[in-house]
Amino acid sequence: MNWFSRLSFKTRILSIVSLAIFICSAIAISGFLYFNNKEMHRGIIEKSRAIHLRLEAATHYVATQAGLPPIIERMKLKYKPGEEINKEDREAVLKQVPIVAAMKIGEKDADKDFYEFRVFSDEPRKKENQAQSDEMVVFNKFLKDETLTEYIDDNDKAITVYRPVRLKKDHGCMTCHGDPQTSPWSNGKDILGYKMENWPDNKLHGVFAVKTDLKKFVAMEESDNHLSPSTFLVIAIILGGALGIAIAAAIIKKPISTLNEIVASLDNSGTQVNSTSVQIASTSEELAQASHEQASSIQETSSAIDEISAMINSNADNALKSSASSQDSLHIAEKGKEVIGQMIVAIEDINVSNTEIMNQIENMNNEIKNIVAIIQDIGAKTTVINDIVFQTKLLSFNASVEAARAGEAGKGFAVVAEEVGNLAAMSGKAALEISQMLDKSVKTVEDIVVTSKSSIEKLVHQGKLKVETGTKIARESEIVLNEIAASINEVSKMIAEISSASQEQASGVNEITKAIGLLDQVNQQNSSTSSQSANAASELAAQASQLSEQVKRLVLIIEGA
Ligand code: HEC
Structure with a gap:
């Protein structure tokens, strides 16, 4: 630190100001990044919830439209039991299934909103919906606790918001997943030919997962803004720091020259005080x-x-x-x-x-x-x-x-x-x-x-x-x-x-x-x-x-x- 003490006061102040700006910037950046990250996570969670709400709303909407029973009646008239329903009719039927509509919406907006939608189940009809071992952990959480309505997995790589999907009689779920005796074809199969599972009302059948990959999300944000917040921050800090140092230099210019004057006069006064005090001392001794x-x-x-x-x-x-x-x-x-x-x-x-x-x-x-x-x-x-x-x-x-x-x-x-x-x-x-x-x-x-x-x-x-x-x-x-x-x-x-x-x-x-x-x-x-x-x-x-x-x-x- 010897070199530092050789510097002039002004230089030292300026270097201290620079150091302070640097340290503040570092703290600001890390704070910004920390809070920004936190904010981002919260935003993602909120967005995922909004997606979930949209899915639930869609489910509810389709269910209340009650479009399923008439189409089932139509299919029963058109096809014989066990006969394969053509693709078009299949699509038409599925369109009236609330959960399928929801799943469709979930998949449809996934690319646009940079998330992955997935539904998984312990006993799925569709093979790819089979829950993985880590997914089973989440599934079992909902299974264990019926009151649990949401589970969030927030890690460094991705944020996944899980919500349970339960069968609802009033949503018409039982028409296909309920008692096989109620089969429209009287063969234990539903209208699309799937074996009816005989599941009770409110049974947890699956879990909707809205997953956001953080890397992708950040990349998306940056591509949206052309400039990442951290880069912007660095540039802003460099510019601000330079401005700060310049202002500091301008501000301390006058005080420093005043200080110089004060120091000179202090030096002078010190000498005078010294001699005066010596005089006072001798006078006081004489007085004594x-x-x-x-x-x-x-x-x-x-x-x-x-x-x-x-x-x-x-x-x-x-x-x-x-x-x-x-x-x-x-x-x-x-x-x-x-x-x-x-x-x-x-x-x-x-x-x-x-x-x-x-x-x-x-x-x-x-x-x-x-x-x-x-x-x-x-x-x-x-x-x-x-x-x-x-x-x-x-x-x-x-x-x-x-x-x-x-x-x-x-x-x-x-x-x-x-x-x-x-x-x-x-x-x-x-x-x-x-x-x-x-x-x-x-x-x-x-x-x-x-x-x-x-x-x-x-x-x-x-x-x-x-x-x-x-x-x-x-x-x-x-x-x-x-x-x-x-x-x-x-x-x-x-x-x-x-x-x-x-x-x-x-x-x-x-x-x-x-x-x-x-x-x-x-x-x-x-x-x-x-x-x-x-x-x-x-x-x-x-x-x-x-x-x-x-x-x-x-x-x-x-x-x-
Ligand atoms: C018209 C019959 C039908 C009705 C009504 C129906 N489903 Fe299904 N469900 C299916 C079929 C068919 C599949 C498989 C879909 C696929 O292969 O994409 C399925 C798949 C599912 C899955 C995905 C897991 C898996 O098994 O692959 C869930 C969860 C599900 N249904 C829940 C429900 C709920 C909840 C309701 C009530 C709101 C409901 N279903 C109403 C026919 C139906």
């Missing part, structure tokens, strides 16, 4: 590599985010803790504020007390001033006493002077005047001493007042200053504590904000983690997809090279070697 790197960076990002998440969590924790401690601080600051408030109240109380003390001291000083005034009053009174003493002294001096003038008479008086002078001097002296003492005590009191006042004032002043300082400090402390409380509040708020921000951060980080997880998944998918596509691409490359090999083979097939 990139995906791999991306996966590792995602991994790193993920762990970083885990750390961040941990930090945020601890931030949130710390914020919570700070919030708690700032709350505590706030409480403490508020308590401090309360205490300072109490302290300020206490200091103000002290201040009030100080003022009261000052007032008391002032009162006391005033009392002391009163005392001094009283003392000074006493001093003034002492001056009066001094004046009285001076005048007394003056008076005593005047009295002594008077007493001295009065001389002796005045001597006693002079002594009293002296005494009064002495007493006045003594009172003067005492008044002086009192005055001095008063001055001294006033001075002492004043000194005491001045000293105590200044020292008390100093002390009170210092106390006042200290109270003021304390108050100021307490106020400042309050302000500071207020500020502290406010800032603690701020801090607390901020911590709360930090806490909520931390929570938001945490949830954000959660989202990010999820997103990264998703990203990781996608990336893994990408990675697997890209490695799959790399595999697919290399597979594609392999297939592309296979394809181009196949295309080369296709080129070889279509263009031939």
